[in-house]
Amino acid sequence: MKKSVLACLVSAVVLLGTVSMAGALVIGGASWSYDFDDTAFVDSVIDKNIDGGWYWGGGTESGLLNGDVTDGGVALLDKDYISFIFTDNTALNGVGADLAIFEAGFPAEDIVVSVSPFTDDTGWTPARTYSSKDTGAKAADDYNLNVALIDLTDFGFAEGDSIAAVKIFGITSVYSCCGSTGKRGRKGKGGGTTINDPYIKKCCKSIGGTDLVAIGSLSKSVPVAEPGTLLLIGTGLVGLGLMRRKSRG
Numbered sequence: 001m002k003k004s005v006l007a008c009l010v011s012a013v014v015l016l017g018t019v020s021m022a023g024a025l026v027i028g029g030a031s032w033s034y035d036f037d038d039t040a041f042v043d044s045v046i047d048k049n050i051d052g053g054w055y056w057g058g059g060t061e062s063g064l065l066n067g068d069v070t071d072g073g074v075a076l077l078d079k080d081y082i083s084f085i086f087t088d089n090t091a092l093n094g095v096g097a098d099l100a101i102f103e104a105g106f107p108a109e110d111i112v113v114s115v116s117p118f119t120d121d122t123g124w125t126p127a128r129t130y131s132s133k134d135t136g137a138k139a140a141d142d143y144n145l146n147v148a149l150i151d152l153t154d155f156g157f158a159e160g161d162s163i164a165a166v167k168i169f170g171i172t173s174v175y176s177c178c179g180s181t182g183k184r185g186r187k188g189k190g191g192g193t194t195i196n197d198p199y200i201k202k203c204c205k206s207i208g209g210t211d212l213v214a215i216g217s218l219s220k221s222v223p224v225a226e227p228g229t230l231l232l233i234g235t236g237l238v239g240l241g242l243m244r245r246k247s248r249g
């Protein structure tokens with residue numbers, strides 16, 4: 001009797017363990033990476049203004065919602081924005097960083113972000129600017145994949161609070177770039193910044209913006225058990241009940 005009960009409990013625990021690991025997805029490279037839950041990513045767009053910006057590298061709106069960082073993205077310039085909500089998860093304010101926002105290109109650009117606990121396009125916090133850093137992985141078109149790590153405490157949320165929406169504002173960046181055969185360290189013309197771009201051979205001037213690729217929650221949510229799994233666990237619990245009754249009788 002006791003042995004059977006133990007077996008049932010063990011099988012229930014094994015099932016739960018399997019569910020929480022299903023679909024995990026590692027994003028990033030040598031400098032930074034993280035193993036995301038499969039529900040971690042933003043789930044839909046509720047508002048947007050993509051006027052100056054453009055999709056690149058095969059990017060699409062739906063491609064911004066998944067954990068595939070190689071299917072392109074969107075460049076967002078001044079006055080552009082895009083607002084996302086989470087529907088099958090929330091981003092919890094845990095210890096340290098809570099959200100990873102992926103951006104592509106060189107140099108790693110700033111990301112201007114606002115968040116909200118609501119999904120109805122209200123309650124947005126004032127925007128904050130975060131720098132991003134190279135992860136060591138690649139996005140589409142061989143662009144560097146950069147990440148900005150967002151701590152919800154920065155927006156005034158208490159630990160244990162959750163947010164359900166993320167809004168990304170575009171920024172226009174002007175660069176003068178000098179590559180391996182260019183003159184390094186020169187001040188850029190037109191008010192831009194000169195950067196030493198290892199990916200080009202000569203000097204250039206480029207205009208770009210935040211190149212949004214993906215947004216994922218870093219919180220490890222309580223696994224959402226699938227109906228089939230619940231049925232199996234339920235069967236196990238019924239089995240336990242039957243065995244208890246049997247032992248009494």
Ligand SMILES: [Ca+2]
Nearest residue numbers: 039040041043
């Ligand atoms: Ca999600």
Ligand SMILES: [Ca+2]
Nearest residue numbers: 063064068071
């Ligand atoms: Ca994608």
Ligand SMILES: [Ca+2]
Nearest residue numbers: 093094096152
């Ligand atoms: Ca946090």
